[in-house]
Amino acid sequence: MERLLDIAKSCMTVRNYVYQKYSGIQSLEKIYPGYTVQNEMTVSGLREKLNLPAVYFYPAVFNALREIKTQWAHVKRNIYAAINKNDRFTPQDKHYLRFAIKFDGCFANILNGRPVRLQGETRQRYESIVSQLQGDQEERIKNLNRYLCRQVRKKLHKIHTDKFLYFSVWERGYRYGEAKNSEGQKRRGIFLTTKEPRKRIFIPLTDANQYRGILDIKLKPEKGSVEFLVSVFADIKSHKDYCNEIGISLGLWNMLTTSTGYTYGAEFGRMQKELYDYGIRERRIYGKESSKAPRRQYIAHREKMEATLKNYVNREINRMFESEKPAKIYMAKLPPNQEGENYYLFRVWKKGYVTQRLKWKCRQNDIEIIEVFGNRLSAECSVCGAFSERQQGHLYDQFQCTSCGYTEDRKINAAKNALNRGKSGRRLNKAYPAADSLA
Numbered sequence: 001m002e003r004l005l006d007i008a009k010s011c012m013t014v015r016n017y018v019y020q021k022y023s024g025i026q027s028l029e030k031i032y033p034g035y036t037v038q039n040e041m042t043v044s045g046l047r048e049k050l051n052l053p054a055v056y057f058y059p060a061v062f063n064a065l066r067e068i069k070t071q072w073a074h075v076k077r078n079i080y081a082a083i084n085k086n087d088r089f090t091p092q093d094k095h096y097l098r099f100a101i102k103f104d105g106c107f108a109n110i111l112n113g114r115p116v117r118l119q120g121e122t123r124q125r126y127e128s129i130v131s132q133l134q135g136d137q138e139e140r141i142k143n144l145n146r147y148l149c150r151q152v153r154k155k156l157h158k159i160h161t162d163k164f165l166y167f168s169v170w171e172r173g174y175r176y177g178e179a180k181n182s183e184g185q186k187r188r189g190i191f192l193t194t195k196e197p198r199k200r201i202f203i204p205l206t207d208a209n210q211y212r213g214i215l216d217i218k219l220k221p222e223k224g225s226v227e228f229l230v231s232v233f234a235d236i237k238s239h240k241d242y243c244n245e246i247g248i249s250l251g252l253w254n255m256l257t258t259s260t261g262y263t264y265g266a267e268f269g270r271m272q273k274e275l276y277d278y279g280i281r282e283r284r285i286y287g288k289e290s291s292k293a294p295r296r297q298y299i300a301h302r303e304k305m306e307a308t309l310k311n312y313v314n315r316e317i318n319r320m321f322e323s324e325k326p327a328k329i330y331m332a333k334l335p336p337n338q339e340g341e342n343y344y345l346f347r348v349w350k351k352g353y354v355t356q357r358l359k360w361k362c363r364q365n366d367i368e369i370i371e372v373f374g375n376r377l378s379a380e381c382s383v384c385g386a387f388s389e390r391q392q393g394h395l396y397d398q399f400q401c402t403s404c405g406y407t408e409d410r411k412i413n414a415a416k417n418a419l420n421r422g423k424s425g426r427r428l429n430k431a432y433p434a435a436d437s438l439a
């Protein structure tokens, strides 16, 4: 129980850290959809300081974020109500205020005293609403914006928690199994990750239910017991028309190629290279010695480039979902050092960020993503199964089979192999032990 309490208290520290840092108006733009916060938390050093395994750390971050979003929703609802009750506002004023709250490009900027940033149709709607305001429009907007700021100041509170008995764990932080008790009887239970590497703690279970996904845990120290609550991933969207099985292949240049022969994220490599080159060039100019101001500018510009790239990655994944309509996606397992939380160490993101977002979005859209054995994936012929090493004199991005002569784009061939391997059961999953023998 002590070890669990220790984990629970660390999770509470993480939540309070997130509350403190991201619940204010300055962070409003960062919390939707939240991966900026996740990335910043990754590099914050807090996890290392607390020695808290990632399987507890990130759920704590997301729980706190959810709480912050809930509070914002609450604040907005309250302001809507206040506006409706206020007789001093004309219908046009109310229209403007409701619009300003609804769009984050408006709301966050107004609260932070910046000009609004809207595009396309939203911009036009904004302008038409503004043009209907009575009197001096600029003065009116100023007054209405001031009203919004005042309302938010009044209704937004600092969040803090001292509840530490609740925390959550990722799926890979636990497994079901059996252990013998002191009398030598086998008992069913759950093995939970602890702060010590490779040491799991066994908790006997009273029922036979098995859950998947994030597990919410409640400690009851006075009874010496633990309760597991199933958490429902609230915003899963199921798509009835998503019924295809596809293979994909990730790349550093073209972000994603599918077995159906399409490329998504064709600008990925170019954008990433620009970011990388910029980093190298600017670091040379603004090394540690130089004055602070240009360095700050450099960091701000780099962050902007990163945000643009992230946005692009997410948009292209969405576009892939919409046009491929997959129910199942097969992809090769990446070498562990390119994946997950360590990706930031690479300076350039490589494929880590893409994989992470892809998995997250699959989960959100109820798409199954299945990792297949990745060894020599791009050297195998997707038609006859023979292995061909790249021949000298051949184009790098062309695959040509030395056995049957099949020629195909290297990435498309690899994506087709991912699909073949997945369908034939060569998956990286304990249910398919054949994966190793087929290597």
Ligand SMILES: [Zn+2]
Residues within 6 Å of the ligand: 381, 382, 383, 384, 385, 386, 401, 402, 403, 404, 405, 406
């Ligand atoms: Zn072949």
